[in-house]
Amino acid sequence: MAFSLHPVIDNGITKGAADFTGGTLYCHCPSDKVTVTLKGNVLHNHACGCSKCWKPKGALFAIIGVIPRDSVSVTANGSKLHVLDPEATIQRNACKDCGVHLFGRIEKDHAFKGLDFVHVELSDVKGWQEPQFAAFVSSIIEQGFDPKDIDQVRGKFKSLGLETYDVLSPALMDMLAAFTAKQAGLL
Ligand SMILES: N[C@@H](CCC(=O)N[C@@H](CS)C(=O)NCC(=O)O)C(=O)O
Numbered sequence: 001m002a003f004s005l006h007p008v009i010d011n012g013i014t015k016g017a018a019d020f021t022g023g024t025l026y027c028h029c030p031s032d033k034v035t036v037t038l039k040g041n042v043l044h045n046h047a048c049g050c051s052k053c054w055k056p057k058g059a060l061f062a063i064i065g066v067i068p069r070d071s072v073s074v075t076a077n078g079s080k081l082h083v084l085d086p087e088a089t090i091q092r093n094a095c096k097d098c099g100v101h102l103f104g105r106i107e108k109d110h111a112f113k114g115l116d117f118v119h120v121e122l123s124d125v126k127g128w129q130e131p132q133f134a135a136f137v138s139s140i141i142e143q144g145f146d147p148k149d150i151d152q153v154r155g156k157f158k159s160l161g162l163e164t165y166d167v168l169s170p171a172l173m174d175m176l177a178a179f180t181a182k183q184a185g186l187l
């Protein structure tokens with residue numbers, strides 16, 4: 001069956017640049033775009049199949065990375081941003097007009113607090129870290145993807161050199177687990 005994981009990876013993955021210094025993200029509005037400037041590259045860039053992350057039209061996955069929140073600033077039309085779900089762990093700041101998510105921020109006590117979640121495909125420059133793995137793969141079934149075809153999705157990621165997970169990668173799961181243990185006074 002034909003499907004698009006995400007337009008940025010469907011035809012192969014382009015590696016990022018080692019000395020990359022960042023760039024600006026633009027929402028999809030034809031004018032008065034919301035812009036967010038990132039000082040530096042992202043880390044842990046990955047495909048996410050969950051229902052909450054912003055995906056371009058027709059794509060099964062979002063591509064999302066993290067960057068220290070101090071390196072993120074809204075540089076134009078910030079009045080068009082609103083937080084989609086203030087109760088969620090990740091407060092996704094989306095453009096009210098076009099729906100694109102410009103950045104997600106964690107305000108509560110959490111292993112990833114201090115890191116913002118961003119979609120670097122919204123930038124017009126190249127060199128961003130390439131996707132490293134695929135997360136929340138089985139979550140696309142919750143959104144109506146036929147489970148009989150899910151092996152083709154995992155196979156396509158493997159062929160691109162990306163490992164697939166149904167939650168997060170081991171490195172990120174370890175960070176979450178260590179945070180839980182610290183909170184319980186066990187570490
Ligand atoms: N299966 C669920 C998973 C949602 C989920 O847990 N998303 C992850 C990856 S973005 C998360 O960390 N969510 C926290 C949040 O959305 O605040 C869905 O697809 O909605």
Ligand SMILES: [Zn+2]
Pocket residue numbers: 027028029033034095096097098099100
């Ligand atoms: Zn917009």
Ligand SMILES: [Zn+2]
Pocket residue numbers: 048049050051052053062136
């Ligand atoms: Zn997600």
